[in-house]
Amino acid sequence: MKYNEKKYDKVVKKHTPKNNCFVNSIYAFIFGGTICTIGEIIKNLFMNAGISSEEAGTIVLIILIGTSALLTGLGVYDKIGKVGGAGTIVPITGFANSVVAPALEFKTEGFVLGTAAKLFTIAGPVLVFGYCSSMIVGLLSLIIGG
Amino acid sequence: MKKIGKQTFLISSDVVIKDTFSIVGPKEGEGPLGNYFDMIIDDSSWGEKSWEKSEQKLQKKAVENLIKNNKIEPQEIDLILSGDLLNQIVSSSYAARDLSIPFIGIYGACSTMALTMGLASLLIDGGFASNIICVTSSHFCTAERQYRAPLEMGGQRPLSSQWTVTGSGAVLLSNHGNGPKIKNVTFGKIIDLGVSDVNNMGAAMAPAAADTIKQNLIDTMNLVEYNEIVTGDLGSIGKKISDEILQKEKINIDQRHKDCGMLIYDIEKQDVHAGGSGCGCSAVVFSSYYYKLLKEKKLRNLLFAATGALHSPTICQQGETIPGISHAVGISS
Numbered sequence: 001m002k003y004n005e006k007k008y009d010k011v012v013k014k015h016t017p018k019n020n021c022f023v024n025s026i027y028a029f030i031f032g033g034t035i036c037t038i039g040e041i042i043k044n045l046f047m048n049a050g051i052s053s054e055e056a057g058t059i060v061l062i063i064l065i066g067t068s069a070l071l072t073g074l075g076v077y078d079k080i081g082k083v084g085g086a087g088t089i090v091p092i093t094g095f096a097n098s099v100v101a102p103a104l105e106f107k108t109e110g111f112v113l114g115t116a117a118k119l120f121t122i123a124g125p126v127l128v129f130g131y132c133s134s135m136i137v138g139l140l141s142l143i144i145g146g
Numbered sequence: 147m148k149k150i151g152k153q154t155f156l157i158s159s160d161v162v163i164k165d166t167f168s169i170v171g172p173k174e175g176e177g178p179l180g181n182y183f184d185m186i187i188d189d190s191s192w193g194e195k196s197w198e199k200s201e202q203k204l205q206k207k208a209v210e211n212l213i214k215n216n217k218i219e220p221q222e223i224d225l226i227l228s229g230d231l232l233n234q235i236v237s238s239s240y241a242a243r244d245l246s247i248p249f250i251g252i253y254g255a256c257s258t259m260a261l262t263m264g265l266a267s268l269l270i271d272g273g274f275a276s277n278i279i280c281v282t283s284s285h286f287c288t289a290e291r292q293y294r295a296p297l298e299m300g301g302q303r304p305l306s307s308q309w310t311v312t313g314s315g316a317v318l319l320s321n322h323g324n325g326p327k328i329k330n331v332t333f334g335k336i337i338d339l340g341v342s343d344v345n346n347m348g349a350a351m352a353p354a355a356a357d358t359i360k361q362n363l364i365d366t367m368n369l370v371e372y373n374e375i376v377t378g379d380l381g382s383i384g385k386k387i388s389d390e391i392l393q394k395e396k397i398n399i400d401q402r403h404k405d406c407g408m409l410i411y412d413i414e415k416q417d418v419h420a421g422g423s424g425c426g427c428s429a430v431v432f433s434s435y436y437y438k439l440l441k442e443k444k445l446r447n448l449l450f451a452a453t454g455a456l457h458s459p460t461i462c463q464q465g466e467t468i469p470g471i472s473h474a475v476g477i478s479s
Contacts, residue, residue, distance in 0.1 A: 002394055003353065005340035012341060012349040015386045017305040024302075072298045081300020088300050097300045105296035108196040122299065 024085050031084030035091045039064055061092060068093035072100040098122040148271070151365025153358075154332045161267045161328040163440070163477070164277075164320045166433035167212040169204050171286065171312030174422075174430065177411045182434035183313075184211065190287060190312055197287035198236065204314035204426075205230070205241035205283040212279060212316045223247045224275035227266055229258035230283050230425050231310075232292060237283050247279070256351075256379050257334075257454030258282045259315065259429040260473040264331035266319045267475070276321050283314035284424030293344070293459055306346040308381045309418035311410060315429030317437075326440035330366055330476035334358035336456065338469040344462050348384025348407075348420055351453040354470035355380055356391040359451055362474045363397060370447050370476060375399050376436065377472070378428035378452035379407035381421035406431035406452075428452040440479040448477045 003011070039060045046056035071077040077097045081088040088094055099119060106118040120127065150156050168183045175186030185207070194200040205228065213220055226245065229252040230237035242249040254261035262280035269275045289310035290297055319328070337357055341350040355377050363372075380388055385405045392399055406428045407421035432450055439445040451474035462468065 003339055003391070008339040008341075008353065011387055011390060012346065012383075015383050015390075016346060016349065017383075019302075019305060072300075075298060078298050078300045082302055084300075085302045094300065097298070101296040101298040101300075104298055105291055108198075122295070 027083055028085045028087035028090075031080070031087030032091055033087070035064070035088070035093055039091075064091070064093050065096040068096035069100045072097045073104065095123055095126065098126075150330075150369075151361070153334075153361045154330050154365035155264075155268060156330050156369075157267050157271045157328050159271050159273075160321055161270045162320050162323045162325045163328065163437065164318045164323045164325050165212060165216050166315065166317050166437045167208045167215065168315045168430040168434040169208050169211075169313055170426075170430050173286075173309075173416065174311055174313055174410055177416060179410055179431065179435050182438060183430065184434065190285070197285055197291070198232065201230065201232070201237045201283055201285035201288050201314075202240040204285065204312070205237055205281055205316075206245070208283070208314040208316040209241065209245060209279055209281055212318055216318060218277070220245060220247050223277050223279055225250060225266070225269070225278045226281065227252055227262035227278060228281040229253050229262060231255065231289055237285075237288070238281070241281075241283070254452075254471065254473065255454030255456050256284075256423060256425050256427065257452040257471050257473050258425045259317075259432060260378070260450055260452035260475050261333070263317060263319065263328065263450075263475050264333060264473055267328040267331050270319060270321050278319045279316055280319065281314060281316035282425035282429045284310050284312070284426035286310045286312045286424075289424060303419060304345040305419050306343070306348070306383055308347055308379065308407060308420050308423035309411065309416075310424040311379075311422045311427040311430060313426040313430040315426065315431075315433035317433055326437070326477050326479050328475055329370065329478050330362070332358055332362040332365065332474040332476075334361075334472040334474070336469045336471050338467050340467050341470075342462065342465070342467045344457070344459070344468065346383065347379070347423060347455045347468070348381040349387055350455050350457075350468035351470040351472065352380055352384040352387035353391060355384070355451055355453045355472040356388040356395075358472040358474050359388070359399065359449065360392060360395055360397055362449060362451070362476065363399075366476060370478070372402065372447045372449045372476070373445055374402050374404060374447075375449040375451065376404045376406060376428075376431075378405075378454070379421065379423040380405045380453055381407045381423065382413060383420050384453070409435065440477060443479045446479050448479075450475045450477060
């Protein structure tokens with residue numbers, strides 16, 4: 001074989017098609033923006049009905065998470081995600097999808113060792129880093145005098 | 147000595163491919179080779195409670211139908227050589243559980259079909275067996291959950307990724323009868339040129355495919371001229387790379403090189419990115435399309451070089467690269 005790893009890497013790169021970042025970013029912007037706009041509309045509707053901003057925000061989360069879980073179960077969310085990319089992963093709907101998808105997938109291994117044990121295989125790292133960074137920020141604000 | 151050249155075994159007695167049977171899932175059935183398959187299931191789960199059970203059923207039914215169509219008794223089969231992609235090759239052993247035929251499970255990842263056919267040829271040529279069934283399977287849904295993400299997870303698959311074929315192909319090899327004959331076997335070396343991208347299997351396997359094809363062509367140079375060389379599941383990227391590697395070695399197979407992963411799907415319309423993959427890919431394409439071409443003598447000499455990536459998700463998460471392998475079987479009509 002006339003290739004070493006470096007030379008071969010160049011050949012691989014030459015033949016491997018690259019994702020179109022620009023087009024993907026536009027799709028992500030449209031899909032992510034739409035999800036967030038829907039959230040804002042729901043929030044405003046509830047606030048107009050006399051519910052406080054904080055409570056309306058909680059209701060928005062419940063509705064978005066519930067809808068995303070339902071769409072995951074119906075096998076629709078992955079199709080939206082295929083086009084939307086980061087736009088459907090980053091908002092809270094993506095987080096719900098990443099919890100419900102393994103829950104469905106591993107139910108064949110039982111409720112405890114399947115669904116429950118695998119529930120956070122994808123979302124787990126998000127929670128870990130979320131908690132860690134909030135603790136660090138909390139400590140810093142305590143020390144610096146927040 | 148039955149070994150010729152560096153790596154090839156010459157099969158001197160009759161090793162006949164007596165018959166084949168192929169079962170595929172709905173997506174494969176809709177592909178360009180739809181008319182060639184023996185059976186197309188209309189639902190990937192095939193009435194089973196889990197994807198794993200459905201894959202076992204694919205393999206079991208392929209073997210049962212092969213035995214039934216040839217009107218032979220299971221006792222006449224000396225061995226089943228089979229393999230698949232799942233951990234501990236469970237699809238194969240569970241499929242063989244009720245068959246009551248001596249069983250050897252073999253793991254060669256997606257190269258398994260050529261590997262089992264090669265080993266069976268040596269056993270028959272050596273006089274150790276009269277009839278051997280070689281069978282492999284893969285299932286998109288079992289492969290996704292083992293190697294990648296849950297099915298309903300929303301995300302984008304990279305353009306270099308491939309689509310695991312849902313299907314099983316079974317081949318009956320015998321020391322007598324009519325049909326295409328296996329003439330030589332080349333078992334490949336593991337070659338790893340440092341590809342660590344699990345979404346670019348074609349690139350990981352291409353050097354191994356090129357190496358095995360080159361070695362077979364050198365070893366059999368004065369014996370056979372292949373009309374077609376078909377790789378297992380290099381896909382569109384791996385095929386281009388392997389052709390380029392061989393061209394550098396002054397071996398030009400571009401015109402007669404086909405790839406099962408590119409034949410089984412309509413790459414543009416079926417949204418499979420670089421093409422098909424999995425043990426079932428080369429198995430169903432060989433046992434349907436190519437077997438028919440050989441049997442009807444529309445193709446005289448074929449080199450069937452299935453390709454495999456011998457990694458696991460765990461070892462790749464630990465930073466390891468992907469070792470590739472390819473085994474080739476020379477067949478004449």
